[in-house]
Amino acid sequence: MKKEIISFETLLSSWSAEVTATNFPEAHSAIPSGVIPSRNEEFGDYQCETAMKLAKELKTNPRAVALTYKKAVHPDFVEKIEIAGPGFINITLKTTALAAQLEAMLADEKIGVPNLGKNQTVIIDYSSPNVAKPMHIGHIRSTVIGNSLDRLYRALGYNVIADNHLGDWGTQFGLIILGYREFADAEALKTTPVEELERIYVKSYNLSKEDEIWRERAKAELVKLQQGDKENRALWETFVELTLNEFDRIYKRLGVSFDLCRGESFYNDRLSSVIDLLKEKGLVTESNGALVCDLEADGLNIAIVRKSDGGYNYTTTDIATVMARTEEFKPAEIIYVTDERQQLHFKQFFHICKKIGVPTRLTHVWFGLMRLPEATFSTREGNVIKLEALLNEAEARALEIVKASSPGMDAAQQHEIARAVGIGAIKYTDLSQNPQSLVTFTWEKALAMDGNSGPYLQYAYARIASVRDKYAEKFPGKNPDEFPVVLTEEQERRLALKLTRFPAAVEAAAKLARPSVLADYLFDLSQAYSSFYQNVPFLKADEGVRESRIRICTLTATTLKQGLDLLGIETPERI
Numbered sequence: 001m002k003k004e005i006i007s008f009e010t011l012l013s014s015w016s017a018e019v020t021a022t023n024f025p026e027a028h029s030a031i032p033s034g035v036i037p038s039r040n041e042e043f044g045d046y047q048c049e050t051a052m053k054l055a056k057e058l059k060t061n062p063r064a065v066a067l068t069y070k071k072a073v074h075p076d077f078v079e080k081i082e083i084a085g086p087g088f089i090n091i092t093l094k095t096t097a098l099a100a101q102l103e104a105m106l107a108d109e110k111i112g113v114p115n116l117g118k119n120q121t122v123i124i125d126y127s128s129p130n131v132a133k134p135m136h137i138g139h140i141r142s143t144v145i146g147n148s149l150d151r152l153y154r155a156l157g158y159n160v161i162a163d164n165h166l167g168d169w170g171t172q173f174g175l176i177i178l179g180y181r182e183f184a185d186a187e188a189l190k191t192t193p194v195e196e197l198e199r200i201y202v203k204s205y206n207l208s209k210e211d212e213i214w215r216e217r218a219k220a221e222l223v224k225l226q227q228g229d230k231e232n233r234a235l236w237e238t239f240v241e242l243t244l245n246e247f248d249r250i251y252k253r254l255g256v257s258f259d260l261c262r263g264e265s266f267y268n269d270r271l272s273s274v275i276d277l278l279k280e281k282g283l284v285t286e287s288n289g290a291l292v293c294d295l296e297a298d299g300l301n302i303a304i305v306r307k308s309d310g311g312y313n314y315t316t317t318d319i320a321t322v323m324a325r326t327e328e329f330k331p332a333e334i335i336y337v338t339d340e341r342q343q344l345h346f347k348q349f350f351h352i353c354k355k356i357g358v359p360t361r362l363t364h365v366w367f368g369l370m371r372l373p374e375a376t377f378s379t380r381e382g383n384v385i386k387l388e389a390l391l392n393e394a395e396a397r398a399l400e401i402v403k404a405s406s407p408g409m410d411a412a413q414q415h416e417i418a419r420a421v422g423i424g425a426i427k428y429t430d431l432s433q434n435p436q437s438l439v440t441f442t443w444e445k446a447l448a449m450d451g452n453s454g455p456y457l458q459y460a461y462a463r464i465a466s467v468r469d470k471y472a473e474k475f476p477g478k479n480p481d482e483f484p485v486v487l488t489e490e491q492e493r494r495l496a497l498k499l500t501r502f503p504a505a506v507e508a509a510a511k512l513a514r515p516s517v518l519a520d521y522l523f524d525l526s527q528a529y530s531s532f533y534q535n536v537p538f539l540k541a542d543e544g545v546r547e548s549r550i551r552i553c554t555l556t557a558t559t560l561k562q563g564l565d566l567l568g569i570e571t572p573e574r575i
């Protein structure tokens with residue numbers, strides 16, 4: 001059996017925890033034993049701040065505490081441990097250990113990413129747009145970020161269920177059915193169905209505001225739908241289908257797919273029993289005819305769970321959904337990805353779930369809305385941008401880049417590469433930022449060939465692939481894998497160290513729900529590769545050294561490829 005690859009971070013952290021436990025049994029278990037990459041590489045490869053924290057707690061001299069770690073038996077892959085400043089512990093790895101780790105990663109198709117999720121199910125609820133409304137920028141971010149989390153968790157060995165929780169039920173359908181019967185434009189329904197459905201909804205909604213009779217008629221249609229009336233049910237199904245067809249086209253372009261697409265309607269039959277349960281647990285009170293969960297005492301306001309007209313709310317549906325998912329899939333965690341405006345909603349229903357004894361960990365991953373400067377998109381209306389127009393523009397702009405860098409390439413291939421580059425640029429812009437910070441989109445940044453962008457990383461990958469091609473051309477029949485990895489130059493060692501940190505970057509990106517951690521890592525890696533490539537001879541190096549370098553090249557390429565794939569970004573072999 002193949003030996004499991006364990007990262008140096010993990011090994012060093014357990015070592016430091018052990019030294020702490022043996023030598024300072026009186027220390028608080030809360031003292032972090034974490035070992036992190038050195039902030040300043042001149043001091044070593046890793047650093048450990050345990051001594052400082054421990055000394056503070058035990059009120060002793062940090063240097064003396066640090067000395068205990070220096071004197072303790074070191075793991076065999078450690079070259080030296082030094083103490084610096086007031087009590088920092090700096091750790092340098094043996095270069096041969098780094099080389100051995102690269103060998104192990106080269107032999108592993110997951111390049112060392114650990115199987116953390118053994119037998120654990122995680123449901124990721126993302127994208128989740130609404131029927132009869134175009135996707136807005138929030139749904140797009142949810143799709144791109146959610147899909148990256150989906151990929152990250154799968155890579156870490158979790159059993160992931162990606163569920164697109166469509167907003168496909170609610171009072172709006174009475175208005176849409178009535179409006180559809182009265183003023184649908186058959187032609188527009190064919191060409192731009194979702195826009196037309198939205199137009200119908202908006203017009204019908206406005207009518208209901210001023211016209212009592214219209215309002216009553218819409219209500220009657222809704223009641224008929226809820227009672228299972230055949231015609232209304234069929235109409236509703238048409239709306240769902242028309243909308244999904246359009247969304248599917250977008251998902252396909254984005255390379256996104258779901259395991260489940262259960263809309264809110266799926267849970268409709270369970271809503272009344274949620275109310276029963278909440279009553280049984282004494283969690284609801286009546287307020288002006290409505291039923292509410294009063295969460296004031298916990299600083300969470302009140303959540304309406306049944307309106308005065310008997311209709312149920314978003315909160316009620318989400319509670320029913322959690323219960324159904326827990327029953328059917330027994331997930332360890334459910335992760336929801338939406339924009340920041342829904343924070344209170346999630347806090348409220350997570351809180352209620354806890355009170356009714358739902359065992360599942362519930363996590364809300366929220367993000368800010370991306371700022372689109374005026375005039376960035378000609379098709380922008382409010383915060384609804386026409387995603388397809390955005391993707392078309394990205395591909396068109398990417399085509400110019402590809403034409404310039406590969407003028408001789410045939411047109412079909414240029415288009416195919418431009419597709420991957422254009423979509424990659426949009427996704428990377430979204431994923432490379434801390435999702436909770438405000439981001440302003442610009443084409444210059446998204447498509448920059450010389451900065452932290454999707455195209456830049458794709459280009460780095462393609463360049464590395466071409467080095468390998470050149471090698472194969474110049475030394476036909478030679479197999480670099482028959483030579484060991486040796487690390488001789490400084491830049492080479494630095495790149496090697498970076499490469500060994502890929503698994504930790506993947507793990508951190510998933511745990512923090514921040515694909516940007518992985519994006520930053522990949523950008524750093526490509527920088528380390530660049531300085532290696534520019535300063536160290538490759539094809540002109542002596543036999544053995546040359547093959548070792550080609551293998552490091554291969555591992556860098558694989559890491560970039562797999563890393564970008566975890567961001568949902570393709571890697572063409574040429575650009």
Ligand code: ARG
Binds near residue numbers: 127
């Ligand atoms: N459909 C909702 C919206 O567009 C998002 C649903 C998120 N998922 C959930 N389980 N609440 O705002």
